[in-house]
Amino acid sequence: MLKYIKNHMTSIDGIEIYPIISLVIFTTFFAVILWKVFSLRKSEITKLENTPFD
């Protein structure tokens, strides 16, 4: 996929850095979210998801 993006980027010098940066940012961001979310305690989750019913 990276190659596909890169092939299309001919209009600006050094522009390939933009999508690469963006994909790196997103992947890191996504990994951190996943890790943190799954490290939440079950009791916390139960408390949070019941907010509308309290």
Place this chain on the structure above:
Amino acid sequence: MEKFSYDNSIVKKFSYATMTFALVGMLAGLWIALELAFPSLNVARWVNFGRLRPLHTNAIIFAFVGNAMFTGIYYSLQRLLKARMASDLLSNIHFWGWQLIIVCAAITLPLGMTSSKEYAELEWWIDIMIAVVWVIFGWNMFATILKRRVQHLYVAIWFYIATFVTVAVLHIFNSLAVPVDFTKSYSLFAGVQDALIQWWYGHNAVAFFLTTPFLGLMYYFVPKAANRPVYSYRLSIIHFWTLIFLYIWAGPHHLLYTSLPDWAQSLGVVFSIMLLMPSWGGMLNGLLTLRGAWDKVREDPVLKFMVVALTAYGMSTFEGPMLSLKSVNMISHFTDWTVAHVHVGGLGWNGMMTFGMLYFIFPRIFGTKLFSVKLANTHFWLATLGILFWTIPMYWAGFVQGLMWQEFKPDGNLEYEFIDTVAQLKPMYMLRSLGGLIYLTGAVIGIINLMKTAYSGKLIKNEEVEAPALTPHTESNEGWHRVIERKPVRMLIFSLIVILIGGVVEIMPTIMIESNVPTIAEVKPYSPLELEGRDLYIREGCNNCHSQMIRPLRFETKRYGEYSKAGEFVYDHPHLWGSKRTGPDLQREGGKRGDSWHYTHFLNPTQMEEKSIMPSYDFLIEEDLYLGRLKSKIGALRSIGVPYPEGFEEDAERLVSVQAKQIAGNIIGDLFKVKGDQKEKAIESLSKKEVVAMIAYLQRLGTDIKVKEHE
């Protein structure tokens, strides 16, 4: 325990406005749908398709869906925070301010006061009103969050916060313009940049006005109606952060094969595909909340509406990424396919969610039972049928037209004239109108049912409740996310950063790097008469049916001529690329036909093209061109970079007169058998009419490049 009350009056006010504008917006929609099937319904300039279409889209998005969003937020926010809205005064200013904006839109759009930018057509002073009222809404929301009686912010509220922050950013940037006077302004951006900003806005208006607030409502009302917590709270956290992160990047998929630089197009495609995952995560989270409760869905109209809403959300968010693939986009773009896609979201997701929510709220705030479950079920089936009757013909129409445009004969010529494809679509337009009528009938029944419910009970203006006061936070060692969502201001800042990353990466290079838009030496600013003509083109909303963007595809260049170059639009404040071809592209219209052809065509389109569905623009021939603002228009454009020489405006009226007389001369010479003095008089009189300016503009379109070819 503290005693306090929830403000239900404000919920009632917004819900009544929602129902009112549902009728107004859908009626306008039905009317314009019928105009395409029966062009004689374009009875007056104020209700011509070009002026009424923006009224329909604005009424549905900002009046109907906007008021529905506020209804749901004011209802759920207070209950999720165990707090009354911070200020009843601010709630009411928000309500009346928003309705005033809608009234201003309903007056100015039919009068032709428009910026022409899709879903942001309103003029600059209304844009300022929107910004002020939006900030009041946000202020009130945050003040309420700060005085809450619960520790943590439920996921629905994060969606409300992201909505507030992002819409503010989008609205302010996209609306930057330099005013000429009260009724006219020019976008600060030109050509490619303007298009990029516009679709960054346009795409994210869908994301953050039509989607995120409704996802928030979904996370509150679906669990409430099903009486069980959301399927996975973990998934909702991932859903939220990835959705707001990814959505903002995807705007350029509206501009595939256009003059937008390739890298930006590809970036838009990749992020659009990735967007499928959080969207479906959210949909599944909603639907799976009903696991083990499907028996309730059979009985409860609220859940029925919400299930169809979620299904429609799933379908349109699957379709969106598919449409962003270049090969699919090649067929779908500029056709009714896009319109169908939008209406799966509008009628299905927003419409069904809104009515489901109203059926939930009304019995509760009026302290009674729903007037008639049977009527609600009738509404449900009519709405569902209406969606099918609306969208299936339009998918068919889009597919047929997209393929017909591409058809070549064995000798290498195009198989079909543009008008053949229009004639082919007429039955589909009629069926679509029927679908709209069915949906609207359902909505009328729903509104009657809701009003009957309201009258059978009595509004509980202040719903008395009690809850313990918020104790200071003592827990240590809590997760990072709980820290963030406990502190709403920090949450706001994090959301802002997340959405800005995409915006910055996507937009900055195009704006900052000049080499991104290669300049073409032959491209010159419009002459004063052409400029006036262009403003008439904007006033009449021609861009709602005609694109000015020829894609670099063989079937496009064969039909319309040389494909569009980014450098051709550098003086176009705003760009007029359009997004739908109900009529043919006009980018290379200049010089294709004589002035008198255009004159007759404006007077009566069917005289020049028998099967045409374009309305008559005879009033352009009757009305004198108003030149009172010409000087300030040139000044305004110069201030944002259009290189009109100093003092040019002093000579502008003379230049108008010279060019207008030439065009009027051509028309009179071709069409009227008058000679001598009479001819001079006729030319003098016609040269002062609006139609001449419009023709001057059309004859200029795309000719800069043609000049180059001749050299």
